[in-house]
Amino acid sequence: MSQNEGVVKYSLDFEETSSLPFICVEEIEEIRVDLFALGLIGAYKNGIGFGNISQKEMGSSDFFITGTQTGHLAELEAKDYSLVERVDFDTFTTYASGASKPSSEAMTHACIYKLDENINAIIHVHNEKLWRYMLKNDFVSTSDVEYGSLAMTKDIQKIYCSLDALENKSFVMKGHFEGVFIFGKNLEEAKRELYQVMAKVL
Numbered sequence: 001m002s003q004n005e006g007v008v009k010y011s012l013d014f015e016e017t018s019s020l021p022f023i024c025v026e027e028i029e030e031i032r033v034d035l036f037a038l039g040l041i042g043a044y045k046n047g048i049g050f051g052n053i054s055q056k057e058m059g060s061s062d063f064f065i066t067g068t069q070t071g072h073l074a075e076l077e078a079k080d081y082s083l084v085e086r087v088d089f090d091t092f093t094t095y096a097s098g099a100s101k102p103s104s105e106a107m108t109h110a111c112i113y114k115l116d117e118n119i120n121a122i123i124h125v126h127n128e129k130l131w132r133y134m135l136k137n138d139f140v141s142t143s144d145v146e147y148g149s150l151a152m153t154k155d156i157q158k159i160y161c162s163l164d165a166l167e168n169k170s171f172v173m174k175g176h177f178e179g180v181f182i183f184g185k186n187l188e189e190a191k192r193e194l195y196q197v198m199a200k201v202l
């Protein structure tokens, strides 16, 4: 188990551009402000950030995601977001553009979007109580594979082979301390799902 989200384990093909239009990330930002206030997104004492949110671009498979090393910021600007255009799982390469590089967890987000084309939003948070609760109870859980590895993306795909993703909108990452993923047809649905699970823990 590690807390090394700041360590980029995949290769990134990044084109630096001007800031994305704020309207593209407005909905993500609105939810991120709340999740930061709840401590579900933030930074550890060692400075390493955790938690990220992404949302698919309307009518496209591209997705907007919070930038890397932004966990400590209570509010983000449009320039702190990135657009992920493609992820090549064979070469483990993420192709992205924007004024900020994407979160190093973009690969995991891309892997989740591949599960079902109706998934349009993903939230990743860290919380020890939530993590332990989900591991102990009947929630979908990834195996204890190294976080951010190719094995982890294969693990997610394998688990959801026999599960309807949108009927199982949250999973806990056994090999990623405190790490939980929640997704949905839209951001509102993902947020609601997160709050419902949180309500059981609190």
Ligand SMILES: [Zn+2]
Binding pocket: 005, 050, 051, 105, 124, 125, 126, 176, 179
């Ligand atoms: Zn994480």
